[in-house]
Amino acid sequence: MSFESPQSDSYGAQNSGEYHHKSARIKLRGLSPSIFSPALAAAFEIFSNPKDQVAVEEDYRISLEPERFVEQMRHSGIKTQKYWVATKSKKSPTVAGITGLETKVEDEAGSAWLGWFGVVPEYRGKGYGRALLKKTISKARNVGFGRLRLWTTTAPEEVAAQDMYEEFGFRLTGDKEMPESNESILFREKIL
Numbered sequence: 372m373s374f375e376s377p378q379s380d381s382y383g384a385q386n387s388g389e390y391h392h393k394s395a396r397i398k399l400r401g402l403s404p405s406i407f408s409p410a411l412a413a414a415f416e417i418f419s420n421p422k423d424q425v426a427v428e429e430d431y432r433i434s435l436e437p438e439r440f441v442e443q444m445r446h447s448g449i450k451t452q453k454y455w456v457a458t459k460s461k462k463s464p465t466v467a468g469i470t471g472l473e474t475k476v477e478d479e480a481g482s483a484w485l486g487w488f489g490v491v492p493e494y495r496g497k498g499y500g501r502a503l504l505k506k507t508i509s510k511a512r513n514v515g516f517g518r519l520r521l522w523t524t525t526a527p528e529e530v531a532a533q534d535m536y537e538e539f540g541f542r543l544t545g546d547k548e549m550p551e552s553n554e555s556i557l558f559r560e561k562i563l
């Protein structure tokens with residue numbers, strides 16, 4: 372597999388799938404104590420692997436009270452983390468999807484990572500994933516990030532995401548074998 376260098380990536384928003392497909396209407400709400408339970412329930416439906424579920428719950432809790440979890444953050448290398456849920460309207464409590472933006476201590480300024488992104492199975496195939504990714508990219512741009520990175524895997528349940536990431540201009544930048552698994556981690560990056 373060959374990878375493009377991030378520097379040579381000239382893929383702009385106008386060339387990406389951001390504007391070329393129909394996407395659903397969603398409302399993004401920041402993760403807060405009042406929406407914590409439905410957000411976590413949605414995350415558990417999206418990520419069924421028990422290890423992922425432990426990790427997402429920890430990240431959600433840390434994001435709400437970072438000052439209480441300084442040691443965990445030092446261990447994970449995460450500098451900042453902010454998560455949102457997607458509901459169908461401002462008033463609707465039904466969580467259709469989740470997304471987030473994280474920064475890491477080891478990264479250069481201006482780089483962010485997509486964190487815990489996905490659509491609840493019953494809402495898939497209706498344009499929610501596209502709408503959610505588009506809004507997350509806008510949030511990243513609005514706070515001044517210049518690069519958005521993500522990691523995903525070659526696992527069957529994450530295959531659907533790959534075409535969409537390509538269309539949005541997230542170029543493969545590397546891969547890594549996962550221990551005790553036939554699958555690999557894929558790293559992607561989009562210049563914003």
Ligand SMILES: CC(C)(COP(=O)(O)OP(=O)(O)OC[C@H]1O[C@@H](n2cnc3c(N)ncnc32)[C@H](O)[C@@H]1OP(=O)(O)O)[C@@H](O)C(=O)NCCC(=O)NCCS
Nearest residue numbers: 488489490495496497498499500501523529531532534535
């Ligand atoms: C990836 C995911 C977010 C897509 O959400 P979604 O709401 O179904 O996506 P949309 O309806 O907006 O479709 C967006 C694109 O995704 C791709 N896609 C969605 N479902 C697909 C499927 N079953 N097979 C292949 N491609 C699919 C297509 O490229 C589609 O674009 P198109 O409709 O123009 O063909 C969702 O499948 C998901 O949450 N998967 C599990 C978690 C995950 O993989 N998270 C990302 C990994 S870090």
